[in-house]
Amino acid sequence: MSACFDSSIDPRLLDREPFKFHHKLMDHPALSLENLTRVIPALPADHVKYSKGLMRNGDDFESAHLQHRSNLSLAETIESIRTSDSYVMVRSPQVHESFHPVFRDLSADVEALLREQFGSRERLLLAPRLYLFIASPNSHTPFHIDRNSTMLLQFRGSKEMVIFPRWEPAVVTHEAREAYAACDNTKLPWSNEKDRFARRFDFRPGDGLHIPFIAGHYVQNGSEDVSISMSIIFNTPESQAQLNALQFNHRVRPWMARLGMQPTPVGTSAGRDTLKSNLWRAHMKLSRSLGAGEPA
Numbered sequence: 612m613s614a615c616f617d618s619s620i621d622p623r624l625l626d627r628e629p630f631k632f633h634h635k636l637m638d639h640p641a642l643s644l645e646n647l648t649r650v651i652p653a654l655p656a657d658h659v660k661y662s663k664g665l666m667r668n669g670d671d672f673e674s675a676h677l678q679h680r681s682n683l684s685l686a687e688t689i690e691s692i693r694t695s696d697s698y699v700m701v702r703s704p705q706v707h708e709s710f711h712p713v714f715r716d717l718s719a720d721v722e723a724l725l726r727e728q729f730g731s732r733e734r735l736l737l738a739p740r741l742y743l744f745i746a747s748p749n750s751h752t753p754f755h756i757d758r759n760s761t762m763l764l765q766f767r768g769s770k771e772m773v774i775f776p777r778w779e780p781a782v783v784t785h786e787a788r789e790a791y792a793a794c795d796n797t798k799l800p801w802s803n804e805k806d807r808f809a810r811r812f813d814f815r816p817g818d819g820l821h822i823p824f825i826a827g828h829y830v831q832n833g834s835e836d837v838s839i840s841m842s843i844i845f846n847t848p849e850s851q852a853q854l855n856a857l858q859f860n861h862r863v864r865p866w867m868a869r870l871g872m873q874p875t876p877v878g879t880s881a882g883r884d885t886l887k888s889n890l891w892r893a894h895m896k897l898s899r900s901l902g903a904g905e906p907a
């Protein structure tokens with residue numbers, strides 16, 4: 612029996628298709644505005660990014676807090692969130708004790724779903740973390756991809772969630788996806804023709820949504836209220852291998868291009884992705900042991 616999700620979730624769809632469900636955390640005390648107002652300013656400063664000004668598809672979401680730097684303090688931003696066109700993103704609020712129970716319950720529920728999907732292999736839930744998002748009415752989260760899987764839960768306000776197929780090169784080219792996975796270039800080109808691949812989800816308080824690993828998405832918040840949402844993000848052994856394989860491809864692509872070749876796209880062969888992942892892990896381990904730090 613899940614503490615956080617309703618029973619409608621089909622675990623076989625995890626990291627295959629986006630899907631909606633309902634969550635059971637609407638009245639959770641950690642998510643009350645009083646608790647958020649108390650907890651967010653008390654977190655380490657590097658856990659909180661906030662920006663001002665509406666963003667558009669084509670903007671670099673990962674550097675939005677630098678390009679759209681706010682002249683307001685964090686406290687002023689939260690206080691004026693209804694009218695200030697602001698966006699607050701909180702990484703790992705689970706370091707605060709008021710989020711310990713909800714983090715534990717969500718982690719256990721996702722692990723149980725993964726066990727249903729993949730069987731009883733050890734450690735299926737890798738690096739779970741919470742994120743909080745507080746956004747002004749009408750704010751827009753630009754088109755981007757994430758290096759993890761997401762279960763997003765809505766608590767206040769409404770959104771339209773727009774999600775794209777994971778490996779479709781007409782949405783994100785193989786080169787762009789690999790560069791994004793390697794954190795080398797996080798600005799994704801956008802044109803409205805990509806919308807023909809979109810699946811759109813109306814998202815309201817009490818709703819949950821699964822965004823599969825590496826699936827492109829953007830978010831349009833409704834005009835009627837501030838939006839408060841929380842996600843648990845995670846990897847699985849499969850998505851971690853695909854992430855490693857994307858980084859491997861990013862590294863070898865220029866070398867192969869000189870020979871008139873290109874790497875097989877990730878997501879087309881699980882065996883090949885695992886092989887690349889193992890090679891990438893060995894390469895990273897060797898680089899670390901040689902004291903070279905993170906390879907460029």
Ligand SMILES: [Fe+2]
Pocket residue numbers: 755756757828
């Ligand atoms: Fe995202």
